[in-house]
Amino acid sequence: MSSREKHLEEIHNRRCSLEEECEEALAGKSGIVLEIGCGHGHFLTAYAQTHPEQFCVGIDLISRRIRLANDKRTKRYLNNLLFLKAEGVEMLDAMPSAVRLEGVFVIFPDPWPKKRHHRRRLMQVEYLNKLAHRTVAGGKLYFRTDSPDYFQWTVEKLIQHPDWDLTEELNWPFATTTYFQQLMESFYSLAACKITADPSM
Numbered sequence: 001m002s003s004r005e006k007h008l009e010e011i012h013n014r015r016c017s018l019e020e021e022c023e024e025a026l027a028g029k030s031g032i033v034l035e036i037g038c039g040h041g042h043f044l045t046a047y048a049q050t051h052p053e054q055f056c057v058g059i060d061l062i063s064r065r066i067r068l069a070n071d072k073r074t075k076r077y078l079n080n081l082l083f084l085k086a087e088g089v090e091m092l093d094a095m096p097s098a099v100r101l102e103g104v105f106v107i108f109p110d111p112w113p114k115k116r117h118h119r120r121r122l123m124q125v126e127y128l129n130k131l132a133h134r135t136v137a138g139g140k141l142y143f144r145t146d147s148p149d150y151f152q153w154t155v156e157k158l159i160q161h162p163d164w165d166l167t168e169e170l171n172w173p174f175a176t177t178t179y180f181q182q183l184m185e186s187f188y189s190l191a192a193c194k195i196t197a198d199p200s201m
Helices: 003-025 041-050 063-076 088-094 116-118 125-133 150-158
Strands: 031-036 057-059 083-087 102-105 135-145 164-166 188-194
Touching: 003 041, 003 083, 003 150, 031 041, 041 057, 041 063, 041 083, 041 102, 041 116, 057 063, 063 083, 088 125, 102 125, 125 135, 125 150, 135 150, 150 164, 150 188
Parallel strands: 031 057, 031 102, 057 083, 102 135
Antiparallel strands: 135 188, 164 188
C-alpha cells in the first residue's frame, strides 16, 4: 500500500468512526454549540460550565489536544460537553441530519498567511455554505484571529454571503482568556448571524 493510499484509508476510517461517535453522542439532540479547532479545550470547557443548558462539541485534528480537552471535561463532570478528533468538513458531514448548530466558534484558526496557501483557510465560501446549511436561523458564527489579513478575508466572505449577516455591534457571548489568546499581542473578532432558514429544515 502506498503512502497516499494509507493516508486515504486513515481518513476513511476516521470518518466512519466519527459518524458512529456522533450518532451515539448526539442521539436525540436537536441543537449544539460547536467549536472548530478547540485546542486544549480551555474556552469550550469554561463556556459549557457556565451554559449547562447547551450541549457543546469541540473538534480538533491533533489527538493530544483532544485527550487533554476530554481530561478537563471529565474532571469537571460536564455532561453537556464532548471533544472529538475531527476536521471541520468531516464534522458537519458526520452529524446526524436532525442536529443543527445553534452557535459556532472559530478561535485563532491557522491563518495560512502565504498567498499560495490561502485555499487551505477554513473560512471559504464553500465552508460557509455548509455551515449555513447546518445552522438554525438566528444562530451565530463567532470568529477571532490575530491576523489582520485573515480577519479582512473573513469579513469580505461574510459580507458577500447571502445567508450570513455581520453583526455591527460585536457582542462576544463569553469572556475568557484562551491559551492561544495569551500569546497574542492583539486580535480581531467578529460575529455573524444566520439570516435565512434552510428549506430542508
